[in-house]
């Protein structure tokens with residue numbers, strides 16, 4: 001079947017099998033391998049992408065279901081050579097080690113900060129609690145997201161004045 | 162010499178980026194690609210014409226294979242090949258050696274010996290079709306009774322699992338012992354206090370977020386095999402493939418690209434890798450095999466599975482005299498333990514802990530069961546996790562009996578700084594240590610006295626709060642080749658450094674990061690020694706064609722072994738640079754003084770040349786000192802003289818809801834000493850990850866089986882891994898006691914926290930349950946198991 005969607009701002013139109021999972025479609029068919037795959041049971045969150053701005057586990061979504069929607073993957077976070085503050089936060093606060101969970105974590109963080117620019121530690125932990133990181137023990141991920149929130153708050157205050 | 166300082170506030174520090182030329186906090190060189198989703202993991206690799214391999218696995222734990230019908234699978238339009246054990250047997254490839262000189266079936270021929278063992282594989286045009294075709298293979302099994310309970314494995318009537326081994330009439334693998342049995346017995350006979358406990362470290366699995374897999378590509382004409390593989394030890398893998406498959410070693414190139422976490426899970430060679438190589442060889446096209454999460458959990462290297470009978474002898478005043486233990490080890494159906502040959506029980510010999518003892522003895526029996534093979538994985542430092550857990554638990558049991566504070570009991574018995582180097586009663590030589598300041602620092606950071614007061618008040622009110630202490634000594638950096646090898650390969654590591662004409666450098670390592678940040682820390686080591694900024698140093702790793710031989714990254718060995726190699730190779734290059742500088746400045750070598758990055762004439766600092774100037778001269782047209790070759794590069798192979806012995810003091814604070822038995826880890830304080838620090842940011846990260854592991858193992862994770870041998874932990878729904886909700890904000894600090902034999906005084910850190918944290922968590926939970934008269938409870942302390950313990954119904958997990 002044919003599926004059409006917007007991925008990182010670009011229209012894509014591809015032939016797929018109806019059973020194709022979105023994660024495989026993104027990785028294998030579109031070649032966007034920044035989205036990862038880590039489990040069979042929707043537990044790990046390495047596959048998280050944004051669908052219309054909401055974090056979604058792409059391993060539990062059929063590619064066909066994403067038809068007509070806006071998808072953002074990790075490759076779409078950097079715009080015109082400018083890193084998303086979340087990406088900068090992860091680098092600055094050592095929020096990643098192997099980097100396998102990182103794309104999913106960053107996308108969830110992006111969606112969180114879009115809704116809540118100043119989240120508490122508890123809110124951040126809750127937001128990423130559907131995702132697993134085996135390397136960092138989470139504290140530095142929490143710090144990374146705080147870092148991004150702080151930067152964005154400063155920037156928006158700066159532009160307001 | 163030890164220096165102490167609490168950890169700096171990382172949030173503040175993160176604000177400004179530092180750029181040390183050498184050691185210090187430095188942002189990682191690997192991050193710019195990883196945060197853009199531009200890493201290159203094995204499953205990201207797409208080659209032209211690449212096929213996909215999927216493995217059919219046994220539903221039974223122990224069964225004879227009566228017949229396999231692959232005709233329907235073969236008829237699938239997208240299937241290219243279906244291969245069974247019988248097909249492999251024709252090529253002599255049905256069995257392969259394990260890392261402990263046992264054999265393991267690549268595909269089962271005679272019988273299956275654990276649930277999910279590899280039985281056949283399909284190669285198809287895409288991953289979905291390969292999986293579809295597995296459903297079309299028809300295998301008839303004749304069920305045999307399985308050996309699941311490790312305590313019954315040596316019963317006279319136990320079914321024989323390894324009847325493939327000639328003359329095998331039982332399920333025994335090996336006996337091993339260490340220490341002095343008679344001397345220990347004598348101490349126990351005369352001791353005022355003896356405490357015994359059976360302590361179990363259940364089977365767990367490292368479960369890195371990236372599962373295992375590979376892409377094999379055999380070029381038909383040249384016979385060249387390129388294998389992209391999730392391997393922590395690419396060189397060792399290459400040699401083993403050469404030995405197993407008879408492929409000439411120079412025609413094998415193993416590339417470990419970005420790896421999504423390893424923790425020991427990616428040390429062994431798995432049947433899937435061999436299947437992919439065979440498939441590419443037979444079909445003549447590249448073949449990808451990527452296991453799914455279930456396959457990862459049920460068939461690849463697990464960890465622990467030790468039943469430890471522990472005993473401790475002490476005086477009434479709390480002077481610990483001796484420790485001994487008897488261990489029953491479950492190795493699964495094949496002995497696949499990755500440990501140095503002379504150490505079949507790994508480094509369990511350090512079960513004497515951090516204490517000054519009069520005697521110690523341990524003996525161990527390892528057995529086969531109908532479970533997946535493995536045993537040494539999951540940041541265990543070759544079984545030190547088990548040893549440290551046992552001694553730290555039994556010390557707490559002793560504190561319980563003596564009604565002494567567990568921190569005070571430890572302080573009383575820690576090895577004193579003047580006793581280092583300290584030879585343990587099992588023959589290990591601890592290189593350096595200054596234990597008491599680390600313990601005191603952890604207690605200060607925790608506010609230990611205040612916590613005890615709070616606990617006493619809470620107990621009055623019927624609230625359950627626990628404070629758990631552990632003190633550990635690790636033994637990492639295997640190892641001296643005189644007594645450490647894996648499959649006959651010495652555990653030394655090579656390193657090569659080249660300085661290019663413009664003063665930029667490339668350093669090639671035998672080890673391979675799986676997230677530890679080698680690209681950054683090894684650039685820092687070279688920078689520290691030669692003064693070239695880390696951003697001007699390229700770190701090459703994980704490619705056997707482009708790096709010198711060495712045994713890889715596991716057992717926290719990269720910094721102690723390969724890091725030492727990097728420092729020494731750089732010093733070798735610097736020595737040559739000094740000779741060139743002497744020519745350039747027209748003084749003798751002895752008249753030159755090194756300050757990071759340049760040589761200057763002693764007493765006349767205005768006359769100096771930078772390492773960059775020297776590099777240009779080394780490759781340039783000008784004269785070089787008499788007899789000196791051009792170029793500025795060197796290669797060495799470093800053979801460590803001893804292991805390094807990092808240590809640490811951990812304190813965990815828990816609260817337990819008396820109504821639901823849910824445990825909350827409120828605080829976790831970790832003080833680590835890994836000698837000289839290369840990059841404190843990365844060290845802190847290594848510690849954090851291990852602390853989360855500790856909570857996982859202590860409270861959630863276990864690879865359990867039912868009595869038929871069905872694995873009950875085959876998904877992340879059943880094998881629970883801590884999330885951001887179960888883990889606290891870690892509080893870390895450090896002391897610095899350099900290693901005397903490491904070139905720059907560093908010790909390994911990768912596994913310290915995984916080793917040291919489980920006893921702290923369990924000790925805290927048991928401490929919280931003191932009002933119930935509890936002295937010991939086995940992991941995993943899930944709410945239901947804590948509840949049972951509170952009801953007086955604690956049962957061992959195996």
Ligand code: FES
Pocket residue numbers: 036037038039040041042043044045046047048057058059060
């Ligand atoms: S791959 Fe694990 S949740 Fe999607």
Ligand code: FES
Pocket residue numbers: 095096097098099100101102132133134135136370421422676
């Ligand atoms: S950084 Fe490795 S899993 Fe999160």
